Amino acid sequence: MTRPSTITLYDFEISASCYKVRLLLSLLGLDYARVAVNFYPGFEHRQPAFREINPLGQLLVLRDGDLTLRDAQAILTYLARKYDPAARWLPSEPTLFGEVMMWLFFAASELSAATAARLHDILAFPVDEASAKTAARRAFRIMDDAMTGREHDGVSWFVGEAPTLADVALFPSIALSRDFGVEHDEYPALRRWMRRVRGLDRFIAMPGIPEHP
């Protein structure tokens, strides 16, 4: 069962960032409207009409009532604050909150290389392939080392004892890494963690991510 909402997501089906938001919306059990954006091949997000919605000319936009928000990480935190009153996904306890935010900024910065590598390999976007893939692998290595440490401490998630926005924000890039030739064998702790994410209640997949482990 999903809850009705006033949310509209400007969506591109094969975008990892859009998937990140769809995943949280699903985990929160929220129903929402979708507007399909012709990101490719139409580059509609760069057109004047779309720039009125997002002046950056970037894809990810969510509307909720009168609010218009851009940026996947900002959208995740907003949705958690508004629709998760128990604060499971975005804990208010300072240490946990700080750690979740640390991983959200990591997702927005370090993992953007993974997005670039994927757009290069699938849609031939003009990016420096070698440096994007090197940077993506470096980011995955940091994640794998962190998760190895977490498992050693007997916990299964990136922050705290239960899944948080950190897990949602980190999941798409590595889960889709085979789209740009990075296999999961190199990241055993992340493989086990991804299996746990896929086992979450109301988990949804997208092309490139198997629904079942």
Place this chain on the structure above:
Amino acid sequence: MIRTTDRTALDQWYCIDDLDDIGSAPRRTHLLGQEIVVRRDADGAVRVNEIATDGSVGAASPVEKRYGYAWTTLGAPARDILAIPESHEPDRKSVKCGAVTVHASGLRIVENFLDMAHFPYVHAEILGSERDPEVRHYHAEIRREVDEVWATGCKFFQPQASAAATGGVMVDYAYRVASPFVVLLYKTCVVAADRSDVICLFVQPMDEDLCRAHPVMFLIDDAAPQATLIQFQQLIFLQDRIILENQRPRLLPLEPRAEIPTRADISSVAYRRWLKEKGLLFGTAEGAREL
């Protein structure tokens, strides 16, 4: 990459770019191992040139414009680019879905396009359902008079056959392979029962195991927004892409005993036999052995 010497592959027309994307800025890509550059000159004419091994702009290649795309050849094709009469029907919408790069032989892409057996698993609850995974008997043949491979009488249960579909339907399919890297399907149109939607896949073989697929659809659907139609097709294609990139061997074996076909694979058997008769090597396991 090394330009192929495979005469059969060279003597074909290939779709290489969307005309809407070609501007005055040169766009580099590959065809059959040969680097090429595509651009529009001052008069608006589309030009294709080979890039020589020293990086200089070399010989001009022929250019044809069809179906919203630029086509070229590195050889001397005996036949024209395929005809798609439906594309000229005035009430059809042409939907170009954007090129997608796939690290696999282009022949694997064509063969996957012909395959119905994977629908319930790879495109679960869209193009197929595990509740009804059966590939019913169909007919496959090499049509000598047109030199094409056809599969007809195909039927499949589809929970969501297209962006316009509102429920599961039994869908009729016919497949047509017009040249080794060009494949189409004709599929029951959910909004006009007596006509077919046409979905084409123009494959641009860049290297033996690397290609770009240019999907384009000619649809009778005046309701759905273009972005929705495109995303539906991209979703399907990305579900295939991850499977295709993980298929081994990457190159397509043409030897009959190299992979075990089932009754559902008779279109693939006909396709492989037809490629073998043509002596095609590029993108095949047999060709790789001769390298």
